[in-house]
Amino acid sequence: MTENIQKKIEDLRAELHQHNFNYYTLDGPTISDFEFDTLLKELQELEAKHPEFYDANSPTLRVGGAVTKNFPTVTHQFRMYSLDNSYDFDDLEEWEKRVQKTLDEPVEFVAELKYDGASISILYEHGLLKEAVTRGDGFRGDEITPNVKTISDIPLQIKGDFPDKFYVRGEIYLTRKNFDKINKRREEEGFDPFMNPRNTASGSLKIQDSAEVRKRGLSSVIYQFISTENTATTHWELLQQAKSWGFRISEQMKLCKNLDEVKEFITFWDIERHRLGFDIDGIVVKVNSLSQQKQLGFTAKSPRWATAHKFKAEKVETELQKVTYQVGRTGAITPVANLKPVLLAGTVVKRASLHNEDIIAKLDLHEHDFVFVEKGGEIIPKIVGVNHDKREAGSLPIQYIKNCPECGTELVKVEDQAIHFCPNDLHCPPQVVGRMIHYVSRKALNIDNLGSETIEQLYRAKLVENPADFYALTKEQLLPLERMAERSAQNIIEGIEKSKEIPFEKVLYGIGIKHVGETVAKKLAKNFQSIEELKNATADELVQVEDIGGKIAISITAFLQNPENLLMLERLKAYGVQLEAGENTNEVLSNTFEGKTFLFTGKLSLFTRDEAEEMVEKHGGKNISAVSKNLNYLVVGEKAGSKLKKAQEIGTIEVLDEQQFLDLINK
Known part of the structure; x- marks a missing residue:
């Protein structure tokens, strides 16, 4: 039986x-x-x-149905590189010249649609889907296997004569039809619609309940196959093999004998792309031969054998209905143009940021103007001009508001800038909520499951008004909230408790002192061992810290002299939050760099600038902020500019790439 x-x-x-x-x-x-x-x-x-x-x-x-509290971080066996971009045929021809110069032999290309979604790497072993990981920073990503398994056109198992172990790389995206369905459902439930399919697809992959991911109706397409057991000799052949094994590849991809055929492909899809049921933002061009790809190799961030041709932004005309104003976490006011809905690059646009008062003045924007709208980078709508021929006689210019739209406080304009802000930072609702959202964010206190919607509900229920209030919450207070199950409430309470272990530098960043970002918070924590030391520091003592100028020093002292902030800090301390540096904060691993100075410039790919500077300090060196005769080593990443040029002019500074810097540590 x-x-x-x-x-x-x-x-x-x-x-x-x-x-x-x-x-x-x-x-x-x-x-x-x-x-x-x-x-x-x-x-x-x-x-x-x-x-x-x-x-x-x-x-x-x-x-679906699997609920993942945390997505584990996984190191990619094969790095996921980004692509260099070209914006016109001149750029494309320059890329081809570099390819031909290296190879000095005939080259054919594969042209593929550049799907607008989120990149994924999927591992198959013995024909079964084993692991799916997001692109992340290219070196490491989040393992989201249960969510990816809900996507119908990604096979869970394959058939055919395939390698025992291989990776496929692809794009997860949303069709316009499914994107519209999601937004219709959200509006019916009283939520704001999502802005665009790409961000919605990317965000969907991080939903903790895979059953909810399933409801989003995500799609996928495979664009790369990686294995040490390849029998194919070309990229085209590899993808055709992948298709025969059960993978979905782009139906529109084309094998091109030369660059002229590539240009024809680009020109065709630049016009026809909106007939597709999904968004693309360009065309990817790859050298077809795998042996030629190997010969061309990689730069620090991109394959030399591929480039992405980006389409130019489209422009449409529509009517400005009104200008409203949003208040950000720091109190900055952003004017928003509310538009008569118009189709632009495949999505309906209803709003566009106007950024600040100067932009409004530069556009000479009047009430009910007809305006020209583009999507910057095919994503963010922006107004680029006004059709003055359609302006109504007697229409009034848009006047920037004088008072905060949320709390009524008179706005303050930043000197020599076009930025207005609301100074009522402790009691203006969007600033209060924004500060708490910032406090729980991943780079700050990283409190699991306590998202923006939950915080807004807690604020409306008068249960929280500043970060210290989180630590007084009980499960019983959380359970009455919308869509709050007992397990979710318990997870939040556990996440709040766990945040007491977060180190001092992240707490400093999380409490939301204006102008104090991650880097500044880190340097403050290294120079002042506790919140008490920082509180007692004068502005003159603060500016002695690298990268801290007068503006930041004034902001720090003002924050730490405010009675309400001091009360919040006292409460955080009483609840056990780390408001002093741990024992290993300034631990030195070696004296390899003793007496040596370093500066990092350009786009780093093997590590972040913060990680690099920490390595210098852990090995006895010092980071400085400018190129001078006092600099020993300049470490350069991609697109290093004036600092590299100046170092070369001085002549005594040793210039290293990222790997050479790591080699210095490991000598």
Whole structure:
């Protein structure tokens, strides 16, 4: 009997995998959706009754249901590089010249649509999907396997003559149809609609409940295959093999014999892209030969054998209906143009940022003007001009507001800048909520499950008004909130308790002192061992710290002299939050760099600037902020500019790339 049930389960799984293959890969379904759902339901019921036959790649896992509290960080075995961009055919021709100069032999290209979504790397072993990881910083990403398994056109298992272990790289995206469905549902539930499909797709991958991810209707396309056991000789051949094994590849990709054919492909899709059911923001061009790819290699951040041609921003005309004003976390006021809805680059645009008073003045914006709108980088709508021919006689210029739209406080304009802000930082609702959202954010106190919507509910319920109030919350106070289950409430309480272990430098960043970012907070924590020391420091003592000028010093002293802030800090301290440096904050690992000075410039790819400067200090060296004769080493990343030129002019400064810097440490 048991053997019969096991066989029935295995047969159903095999049949459903085949139907998925027929539908998503061959585009030739052989049964109806109803029949498919009936088979799936039968399998679900059998698996529920017989958990001993669990299979991590069962088709039923498409439905989701796994809840992930934290996404583990995974190091990519093969780095996920970014692509260099070209914006016109001149750029493209320059790229081809560099390729030809290295190879000095005929080259053919593959042109592919550049899907506008989120990159993913998926590991398969023995034909089964084992692990899916986001791009992250290219070196490390978040492991989101349960969420990716809910995407129907990513096979859970494949068939054919494939390597035992390989990776596929691809793009997760949302069709415009599914994006519109999501927004319609959100508006019906009283939520603001999402801005664009790309950000929605990316955010969907980080939802903690995979059943919710399933509801988003994400799609995927594969654009790269990586294995040490390749039998193919070209990129084109690899993707065709991947398609035969069950992967979905771009139907529009083209094999081009020369750059002229690439240009024809680009010109065609620049016009026709809006006929697609999904967004693209350009065309990716790759050298087809794998041996030529290997010969060309990589720069510090990009493959030399590929480039992305980005489409120019589109421009449409629509009517300005009114200007409203948003208040940010720091009190900065952002004017927003509310527009008559218009289709732009595949999405409906209703709003565009006007940034500040100077932009409004420069545009000479009047009430009910007809304006020209572009999408900066194909994502953010912006007004780039006014159609003065359509301006109504007697229409009035837009006048910038004088008082905060949220709390009524008179606005203050930053001297010599176009920025207005509300000075009522401790009681203006968006600033209060924004400061608390900042406090719990990943780079600050990193409190799990305490998101912006929950904080807004807590604020409206008068349960929290500043970060110290989080530590007085109870599970019983959380449970009445909308969509708050007991387990979620418990997770929040545990996350708040765990945040008491977060080090002093992150707490300094999290409490939201104006102008104190991550880097400044870190340097303050190294120079002042506790909040008490910092509180007693004078402005003159503060400016002695590297990278802290008079403006930041004044902001710090003002924050630490405010009675309400002092009360909040006293409460945080009483609750056990780390308001003094730990024992290992200034730990030195070696004296390798003793007496040596370092400066980092350009775009770093092997580590962040903060990580680099910390390595210098941990090994006895000193970081300085400018190129001078006192500088021993200049470490350069991509696109290093004036600092590199000045160092070369001085002549006594040793210039290193990132790997050479690491080699110095490891000598």
